[in-house]
Amino acid sequence: MxxxxxxxxxxxxxxxxxxxxxxxxxxxxxxxxxxxxxxxxxxxxxxxxxxxxxxxxxxxxxxxxxxxxxxxxGKGDAYFLVEAQWLLNEAYPGQSFWDMAFLTNVQNIEIECRAGITQQICVQRDNLCDVQHDLVDVFWASLKDKFPNVKKVILNYNEERVSWDEEPFPLPLQLLLRACPQGIESSLLFLDKEPKPHLLAGTPDWRTGAWHRCSFQLAGDGEWHKSEPKTFRQTILMPPKQFKGPVGRYNELKYQCYHKIPLQRFGLWPLMVEALDRHHSSLGRDASFVCPLSSCPASFCQAGEWTVHAAKTHYQEWKRLLEVLPDSRVGARLKERSQALDRKTKQVQEQFKEIKNAWITSDEATRAKIKRSWIEQLGSDAAWETRGKGEESCLWVEFMQHLHSDYY
Structure with a gap:
């Protein structure tokens, strides 16, 4: 998650x-x-x-x-995830963790869009919008090159919207959808906001807010058709590439530390919330209970109420949730899972330190050997191809920056 x-x-x-x-x-x-x-x-x-x-x-x-x-x-409910920023950067293999051979078979793609890409496509200068049409072209050219069998594309923008005058959604996303090549069905999954209804005084409001997901698709008349998104869709992470050689070893640690482990840790949150809700509601279905998190006075009478409250008020407070998990088999397993992720994180950090210390404590000859092994792999291994070659590769530059930083 x-x-x-x-x-x-x-x-x-x-x-x-x-x-x-x-x-x-x-x-x-x-x-x-x-x-x-x-x-x-x-x-x-x-x-x-x-x-x-x-x-x-x-x-x-x-x-x-x-x-x-x-x-x-051809499974219609399964979409494979790719980052929009990677496509805008011309989709070089070295700037992705995924197995490039796998991409050629994918038909349904979900593209994760963040606020930064809207600012890249529509640059604001002196209150004027300078549209970077070349980036829109690069986006779709990269997609078709790496996913030659693509049939359906969903742009997923899961951030609070910025104001674009009276437009239904940001102009950069509109430009991307309008430029979609023929033969590809495209749509946008977007966060929209509706006015909150007035509630009677004293009425508890456990809604998670006015934000909700909606879908936009370009209609035949050139207008945007807004609808409810499909109720069921699976977002699949593509399998990672084989992490070989010195470049692979370092990037596998990045994959574990910044991608895999965080997703696994965030995934514990809804499991802990459900475990706590079931535990307290099972103690007495007609009895109210107070929020298990200290300093929160909210009380609940029905199963499921606290789950919605937690999503609204205690979102991502997973450390506090760990402290109040029930002493049950489920609670014990969740704690064990969290501890296992802590151990894995520490293990990855130690391996980062080993690589860093191997460089810092080495003499010039050993450093030259490490550098040569990196440059040779960057020049011959297609899995780590980037725009820059040799010492100008962004992977080598990033590696050098890490070695000379205080991190790990």
Whole structure:
């Protein structure tokens, strides 16, 4: 989960077979009869298969590999995540953690857009808007180059909107959608704000606020069609690249420290909230209880009320939630998970220190050897290609800055 509360699913979890779907050995005879069915019926059954089953067939069945692959990549509710900033930077492999070969198969893409990209595309100078049309072109050219089979694109802007006069959403996002190439279906997932209704005095308000998600799509008449977003969509993280060599070792630590572990830690928050709500509401369904977090006087009577209150008032206070978890099996497992993430974070930090100390404490000959190994890999390994070459690679520049910083 992200800091903004959006779910992110690891690709390996996405294709993992559920224990409830495990086929017992006595059913093997039934499965063997599948091959005796008419081909048309076999294809109908394949279309109803789970994602994990399709993924297995792609790698184990020569007969159904092609059809299973078509169904797997064509899943309409699964979108693979990519960062808008990476596309604006011409999508060099070295500036991404993802396996580049995987990208060529992806059909549905969710693009994470942050406020910074709107300022890059529409530069404000002396109260005038200078539109960088070349960046819009780079954005779509990068997308088509790295995702040649793309069919659907969702721009996801999950930040409070900035004012763009009377426009329904920021002009830079409009420019991106209007420039979408033919053959690609595009839309925008956006945070919108509506006026709060007036409540009677003394009425508790557990709503999380006036912000809600909406979807915009360019209609045939050139106007923006606003609608409710689809109720179910999975955002999948693409599998990471293989982290080989000195460049890979350093960037794997970055991947763990700044990407994987934070998402796993943020994901504990809703689990802890649910565990606390269920614990307190189960103590007496008709009895009220006070917010378990100290110094908060709010009280609740029904299951689920505190969950909404926590989302509004105690958002991301995961350290405080850990302190008040119930002494139950679920509470113990959540604490163990948090401690495991703490240990993993410390381990990554120690490895960062080892790399840094190896440079700081070395003589000139050893430093030259470290530098040579980096420059050779940056020049020959396509996985770490950037715009700059050799010492001008942004990866080498960043590595040098880290070695001479006080961080870790």
């Amino acid at each position: 992200t800091l903004g509360g959006e779910e992110r699913i690891s690709f390996y979890v996405y294709v993992q077979e559920s224990s409830t779907l495990t086929v017992a050995s006595q059913d093997n005879a039934t499965l063997s009869n599948f091959h005796r069915l008419p081909e048309e019926m076999q294809l109908c059954i394949l279309a109803m298969c789970s994602t994990s089953t399709l993924f297995q067939l792609m790698h184990t069945s020569s007969k159904f590999r092609t059809e299973a692959s078509k169904l797997f990549w």
